[in-house]
Amino acid sequence: MLTDLIDRNSLWAQARDAEDPGYFARLAAQQAPEFFWIGCSDSRVPANVVAGLDPGEVFVHRNVANVVHSSDMNLLSALEFAVEALKVREIILCGHYGCGGVKAATEDMAQGLAEHWLEPIRRLARAYAVDLARCDDIDARRDKLAELNVIEGVRRVSETPIMQRAWERRESIRVHGLIYGLKDGRLRNLDCSIGPGHFERQVAE
Numbered sequence: 255m256l257t258d259l260i261d262r263n264s265l266w267a268q269a270r271d272a273e274d275p276g277y278f279a280r281l282a283a284q285q286a287p288e289f290f291w292i293g294c295s296d297s298r299v300p301a302n303v304v305a306g307l308d309p310g311e312v313f314v315h316r317n318v319a320n321v322v323h324s325s326d327m328n329l330l331s332a333l334e335f336a337v338e339a340l341k342v343r344e345i346i347l348c349g350h351y352g353c354g355g356v357k358a359a360t361e362d363m364a365q366g367l368a369e370h371w372l373e374p375i376r377r378l379a380r381a382y383a384v385d386l387a388r389c390d391d392i393d394a395r396r397d398k399l400a401e402l403n404v405i406e407g408v409r410r411v412s413e414t415p416i417m418q419r420a421w422e423r424r425e426s427i428r429v430h431g432l433i434y435g436l437k438d439g440r441l442r443n444l445d446c447s448i449g450p451g452h453f454e455r456q457v458a459e
Contacts, residue, residue, distance in 0.1 A: 319355025
């Protein structure tokens with residue numbers, strides 16, 4: 255299996271070099287992505303592929319069920335690097351329908367570390383129990399919960415000191431929430447974007 259993987263890499267590299275001889279030299283020189291993508295670890299949702307982007311165009315962080323924990327040093331360090339070093343312009347929180355992590359959270363399947371990791375999704379399920387009960391079936395409820403998890407993630411990312419400092423510096427970076435459909439390959443905008451001035455407007459209101 256490992257040999258096959260290395261062989262496929264060799265074929266890919268040869269084909270890419272033949273198609274664009276300067277590709278790897280440019281890629282090695284610098285990365286300047288416009289997007290920072292926070293997504294699910296699910297192997298069916300690779301950021302570059304579903305967004306139609308090449309290597310070097312998106313900086314990626316992934317975890318089980320794209321959960322945003324305010325104490326997750328891995329995510330926070332990636333966010334800080336994306337914002338302060340790479341100077342990305344757009345941050346995307348992307349979940350997907352049919353998420354196994356959301357399913358595990360709703361069925362109490364998670365054990366060990368996953369049980370702690372998925373707790374924010376369980377809290378969302380309790381908070382929106384009435385709304386979720388209106389969904390037609392269990393799959394629809396889980397998909398709705400996956401959307402709510404993305405929206406909550408956008409809020410949590412926006413509230414980090416990293417983002418607050420960026421907006422204090424008058425940077426125009428924005429945080430968006432998308433959901434990906436495994437059955438049709440489409441990204442959908444959940445219309446929950448947060449950008450500069452959002453929190454000031456909330457206080458004013």
